[in-house]
Amino acid sequence: MGHFIDEKRLKVIGGKGGDGCVSFRREKFIPFGGPDGGHGGDGGNVILVTKDNLHALSTLRGKVKFTAGNGEPGKGSNCTGAKGGDIIIEVPVGTQVKDEDTGFILTDLTVKGQEFIAARGGKGGAGNLVFKNSVNQAPRTAIPGEEGQERNLVLELKLIADVGLVGYPNAGKSTLISKISNAHPEVAAYPFTTLTPSLGVVNLSQWDFFVMADIPGIIVGAHEGKGLGFKFLRHIERTQVLLYLIDCFEEDWNEVFKALKKELKLFNPLLAQKTFVVGINKIDSYLSEDFEERKKAFLKKTRLKENKNVFFISGLKELGLDELKEKLFMIVKEEKKNKDSDQTVLS
Ligand SMILES: Nc1nc2c(ncn2[C@@H]2O[C@H](COP(=O)(O)OP(=O)(O)OP(=O)(O)O)[C@@H](O)[C@H]2O)c(=O)[nH]1
Ligand SMILES: [Mg+2]
Structure with a gap:
């Protein structure tokens, strides 16, 4: 068939979530400060967004792997870590996104400015603050950040005739x-x-x-x-x-x-x-x-x-x-x- 189809394979990886922090209040005159470990920041997302002045996937030439930023670990004094940076990939209107491993069509991006989270960042882990209860006043546990989502994508441009x-x-x-x-x-x-x-x-x-x-x-x-x-x-x-x-x-x-x-x-x-x-x-x-x-x-x-x-x-x-x-x-x-x-x- 003579259809004009343009195809591109990509690996997209969401950022890892930051680890939760184990920390205790250490202040003068408060000898046994409670837990104050903050949560890790969420990992960044890899986001596809359509732009109307693109008309080929070849603009993504060369690049095949996109990894978003990792979330920062939580800190003491109940400080949440910073969120990892997102990665934005611009694609033409008419791009269809398929999961290469499952064969499922994830989305059809048909209007300009449309966004799709191709790989979600991992959630940041909880700090030790959340583990405090009546039994355990000084928990030494925190949750590590989750891994980011990882996907192999096939982008296919389906042009819309003018x-x-x-x-x-x-x-x-x-x-x-x-x-x-x-x-x-x-x-x-x-x-x-x-x-x-x-x-x-x-x-x-x-x-x-x-x-x-x-x-x-x-x-x-x-x-x-x-x-x-x-x-x-x-x-x-x-x-x-x-x-x-x-x-x-x-x-x-x-x-x-x-x-x-x-x-x-x-x-x-x-x-x-x-x-x-x-x-x-x-x-x-x-x-x-x-x-x-x-x-x-x-x-x-x-x-x-x-x-x-x-x-x-x-x-x-x-x-x-x-x-x-x-x-x-x-x-x-x-x-x-x-x-x-x-x-x-x-x-
Ligand atoms: N002299 C001349 N012949 C042409 C021109 N354009 C097409 N032809 C000829 O006309 C015939 C048909 O051309 P196509 O382009 O296949 O026509 P089409 O409209 O796509 O035909 P279908 O697909 O059958 O509907 C071919 O022999 C072409 O070489 C032209 O500008 N001048
Ligand atoms: Mg013809």
Whole structure:
């Protein structure tokens, strides 16, 4: 499968808890001071936290073992030892955390700023103060700190698509994604080459990127199961933006555009309402003189605007792709901002 999956194995170890202290009050005029040994401090935790400007686990390159700080031992005068320092590991949104030894999925980190304690620090041990009772006024026992939790983890990045590619079979979806992203799905001159969705990261700069989903082509009647059906449309239900890709050799671009929208609507009306961009593709090999005319007619009929929501491109020959990428990135950013503010209002 062409899924973009990024994996990383880590060992995480919580800090050891500090030992409890055995100590007695020693003050002038108090000959037999009672126990005053403080508790050990708790060990530090190893914490995973999601950051939204990361998009690969490779940022953790090289490091495979993370150990949090140990708690300090308790001291006399009933002083609790200091807590051990936490270790924070930043991971991309979409990281799934699995316990390598048990195979259990521990968590799916799907929103930014989400935290997960990957290895808990050991509890600090109790000081001798707590062992005092009517029988034993001078206990010489304290509890040692607990060991920190130790786990072998497998982190797996499951990307969440920002832009979904929608088009008839052979429109050039897989070619396009393979030119602008790190995904390399199979490309071929026959319909339904793509059978499973795949995701690719489209980079604009080191920090600016979005994730694009290539899905199988859909055809008229997909909602009735024609072609490959349209169940795979669920992979683009959560995307911010759709890119309708239309082969410029299609007779009527507007008919194709309308037909695609209709199929989407029949699957889920919300899909058809998503912000979109249209790409008229394969312009490198369209040699008829009627191109400008067809372009004008399409823009007029759809009331769309060139370089705003319609791009005339060639995925194969890489024509017009920078402008398209730029636009998609801007829309994704804008849509995410709106979504964030929606969430703020709700909470
Ligand atoms: N001339 C030209 N041909 C292209 C372009 N993009 C794709 N093709 C060709 O069109 C055919 C289909 O390309 P794919 O990228 O596999 O199309 P797809 O939309 O992913 O097809 P399915 O996976 O079957 O839905 C291949 O023969 C490509 O070489 C383009 O920009 N210009
Ligand atoms: Mg394909």
